[in-house]
Amino acid sequence: MTISIAHKFKLLKTSGRKALIPFFTAGYPSLAETEKLALTAVSAGADVLEIGMPFSDPLADGPAIQVSSFEALKSGLKMKDTFSLVERIAGKTGTPIALMGYYNPILAQGISKFVRSAKSAGVSGLIIPDLPPEEAGELRDIARDAQMGLSFLVAPTTGEKRYATIAKASSAFVYAVTVAGVTGARTTFATRTDDYLRSVRKAISKPLVAGFGISDGVTAKKMALRVDGVVVGSAFIDLMRKNTRATARARVGALVEEIRKSIDSLDSGRNS
Amino acid sequence: MANKSQPDRDGRFGEYGGRFVPETVVFALEELTRAYKVARGEKEFKKRFSDLLRDYVGRPSPLYFAQRFSDKVGADVYLKREDLNHTGAHKINNCLGQALLAMRMGKKRIIAETGAGQHGLATATVCALFGLECVIYMGAKDVQRQAPNVRKIEFLGAKVVPVTSGAQTLKDATNEAMRDWVTNIETTFYIIGSAVGPHPYPMMVRDFQSIIGKEARRQALGRLGTLPDYVVACVGGGSNAIGIMNAFLRDTKVELIGVEAGGYGLSSGMHSASLTKGRPGVLHGSYSYLLFDNEGQVILPHSISAGLDYPGVGPEHSHLRDTGRVVYRSVTDKQALTAFKALSLCEGIIPALESSHALAYLMVGKEFKSRDKNKAGKKRPSVILCLSGRGDKDMDIVEDAQGKV
Ligand SMILES: Cc1ncc(COP(=O)(O)O)c(C=O)c1O
Numbered sequence: 075m076t077i078s079i080a081h082k083f084k085l086l087k088t089s090g091r092k093a094l095i096p097f098f099t100a101g102y103p104s105l106a107e108t109e110k111l112a113l114t115a116v117s118a119g120a121d122v123l124e125i126g127m128p129f130s131d132p133l134a135d136g137p138a139i140q141v142s143s144f145e146a147l148k149s150g151l152k153m154k155d156t157f158s159l160v161e162r163i164a165g166k167t168g169t170p171i172a173l174m175g176y177y178n179p180i181l182a183q184g185i186s187k188f189v190r191s192a193k194s195a196g197v198s199g200l201i202i203p204d205l206p207p208e209e210a211g212e213l214r215d216i217a218r219d220a221q222m223g224l225s226f227l228v229a230p231t232t233g234e235k236r237y238a239t240i241a242k243a244s245s246a247f248v249y250a251v252t253v254a255g256v257t258g259a260r261t262t263f264a265t266r267t268d269d270y271l272r273s274v275r276k277a278i279s280k281p282l283v284a285g286f287g288i289s290d291g292v293t294a295k296k297m298a299l300r301v302d303g304v305v306v307g308s309a310f311i312d313l314m315r316k317n318t319r320a321t322a323r324a325r326v327g328a329l330v331e332e333i334r335k336s337i338d339s340l341d342s343g344r345n346s
Numbered sequence: 347m348a349n350k351s352q353p354d355r356d357g358r359f360g361e362y363g364g365r366f367v368p369e370t371v372v373f374a375l376e377e378l379t380r381a382y383k384v385a386r387g388e389k390e391f392k393k394r395f396s397d398l399l400r401d402y403v404g405r406p407s408p409l410y411f412a413q414r415f416s417d418k419v420g421a422d423v424y425l426k427r428e429d430l431n432h433t434g435a436h437k438i439n440n441c442l443g444q445a446l447l448a449m450r451m452g453k454k455r456i457i458a459e460t461g462a463g464q465h466g467l468a469t470a471t472v473c474a475l476f477g478l479e480c481v482i483y484m485g486a487k488d489v490q491r492q493a494p495n496v497r498k499i500e501f502l503g504a505k506v507v508p509v510t511s512g513a514q515t516l517k518d519a520t521n522e523a524m525r526d527w528v529t530n531i532e533t534t535f536y537i538i539g540s541a542v543g544p545h546p547y548p549m550m551v552r553d554f555q556s557i558i559g560k561e562a563r564r565q566a567l568g569r570l571g572t573l574p575d576y577v578v579a580c581v582g583g584g585s586n587a588i589g590i591m592n593a594f595l596r597d598t599k600v601e602l603i604g605v606e607a608g609g610y611g612l613s614s615g616m617h618s619a620s621l622t623k624g625r626p627g628v629l630h631g632s633y634s635y636l637l638f639d640n641e642g643q644v645i646l647p648h649s650i651s652a653g654l655d656y657p658g659v660g661p662e663h664s665h666l667r668d669t670g671r672v673v674y675r676s677v678t679d680k681q682a683l684t685a686f687k688a689l690s691l692c693e694g695i696i697p698a699l700e701s702s703h704a705l706a707y708l709m710v711g712k713e714f715k716s717r718d719k720n721k722a723g724k725k726r727p728s729v730i731l732c733l734s735g736r737g738d739k740d741m742d743i744v745e746d747a748q749g750k751v
Binding site for chain 1: 356364365366367368369370371372373374376511512517521524525528529530531532627628629630631636638639640641642643644
């Protein structure tokens with residue numbers, strides 16, 4: 075039985091651990107392979123999975139996720155395929171799953187129908203990078219009624235006055251974008267990233283995860299120190315682009331383990 | 347009914363518009379909205395803008411009675427000569443306004459997307475004028491088909507980045523410009539080239555382009571002693587159209603017609619007619635008519651005209667469509683080519699392929715077709731047509747297309 079993301083964060087908090095949230099694009103490099111990668115990531119220590127719904131115009135994404143989206147769409151991936159993928163992964167692992175996707179495909183389905191289908195597939199939360207809380211009124215009502223988690227984003231450029239609005243609109247967790255920029259693996263971050271994460275942490279008591287650019291154990295640990303969990307995506311896709319499927323899967327597993335170990339080495343209670 | 351209070355505080359024209367953007371740019375849009383609202387009320391800003399429009403752009407642009415073309419189409423056609431503006435299109439009006447605003451806001455790096463290259467050229471021009479760094483995103487396909495403009499943009503000191511994703515046209519250039527903006531948000535001002543994008547862009551671009559209609563209305567009253575029966579403009583994102591139509595929105599006797607790119611024909615699926623064939627959706631920051639499939643994936647548009655080759659349209663046009671104040675029609679690539687040639691031969695004016703769509707509608711549209719063209723004494727309808735740009739940039743495309751016929 076799959077638990078909700080919110081419940082997962084409670085459990086993690088009790089055990090003093092940080093959440094590790096790998097991201098995979100549905101249908102890249104193939105639908106079957108996404109499933110295998112997800113299972114690999116779960117055995118290697120993932121707590122929650124983020125599955126990307128491909129979109130023709132992913133304007134918040136860097137080259138890695140762009141390529142994965144285009145390839146998935148080119149292979150003919152449909153939204154119903156993403157839902158059945160989620161259903162299979164959730165059934166096999168019990169790991170809570172968040173869907174990440176742009177707004178137009180959701181609108182095109184109809185918000186209610188989309189949320190209903192997502193819910194019945196076992197989706198526990200939604201992240202929509204081109205939908206700020208101000209434009210999300212209808213979705214928020216529908217998601218609340220369906221007990222579907224919603225995560226809105228904070229960015230380094232977000233005024234502190236907006237933190238409360240974003241936190242209030244978010245149900246599962248708040249997603250702190252680590253850099254002003256698009257997704258993509260990075261090895262260094264501006265020193266002010268740390269100050270920014272501290273100030274978000276201070277203002278937001280809901281579960282808080284950091285994402286964008288986290289690529290290995292070192293960067294993950296730095297971020298995890300300030301928040302409740304980390305999302306890692308492009309780094310995995312880079313591995314898939316450079317290796318054969320079997321090799322990529324092994325390396326993805328190894329990278330998840332590395333990050334797991336690294337963030338587990340943080341003392342609990344230090345993130346204040 | 348459209349009026350001065352459009353858009354509302356949230357940037358909505360009726361239900362269209364808004365701000366569907368990554369969180370990172372929300373603060374920049376708020377900052378921009380505030381800065382623009384202050385600037386547009388200031389005498390000094392307005393004077394600087396209108397001085398430059400006069401002395402640098404060459405405004406007011408003439409309203410020219412096209413006698414021979416009129417006889418050909420059976421209507422009295424007055425061309426609003428935006429093609430005579432410096433850099434050869436209406437785009438410069440908007441670029442000057444936004445660049446002045448960028449400088450007020452202390453931004454020294456400018457980015458822009460471009461399709462036909464006219465907006466890229468106008469942006470590179472104002473950046474040279476003001477000494478600003480300039481990066482232009484342009485689909486790789488457009489870099490090829492609008493090569494003359496690329497050369498000029500680069501000569502003016504701007505950097506052209508060819509975009510190779512998607513269909514390699516305007517939509518993809520816009521995605522890439524947005525990615526740059528998200529990444530360099532604190533130092534960079536994004537000069538959007540049409541009345542599209544998140545609030546406040548559709549409003550701001552409309553305001554800067556409204557000079558077209560203000561002049562045209564005054565010129566019409568002076569020349570005709572009355573308002574025209576029709577105002578016609580091509581619609582890509584919709585900036586020249588809203589620019590000329592804005593002044594006539596309250597003149598309910600004036601019929602407003604926007605002409606979209608029908609590509610190979612509306613039933614071919616290969617066109618850019620968002621208002622005619624699209625449905626409301628979200629792309630590039632606003633909720634507006636858009637071409638997308640049942641999965642919500644944006645459909646690759648097609649038009650022979652790079653400046654109209656875009657799957658979306660500005661939100662104010664969506665609103666004007668729904669209220670019925672403006673009617674939107676389309677013409678095909680072929681019809682646009684015919685009009686391109688016709689205006690060149692009977693007036694000695696080579697029009698942009700974009701503007702040729704508006705011209706073509708006068709040749710084929712049902713409002714004009716049914717008139718008896720030869721019967722003397724019958725009053726012909728009067729039309730003001732926004733000749734949004736000149737066609738030098740399109741000679742290669744037109745010659746190619748003729749070769750294929
Ligand atoms: C001459 C000309 N007319 C029209 C357009 C279409 O844009 P809009 O609909 O914003 O006027 C362009 C765009 O590149 C253009 O260059």
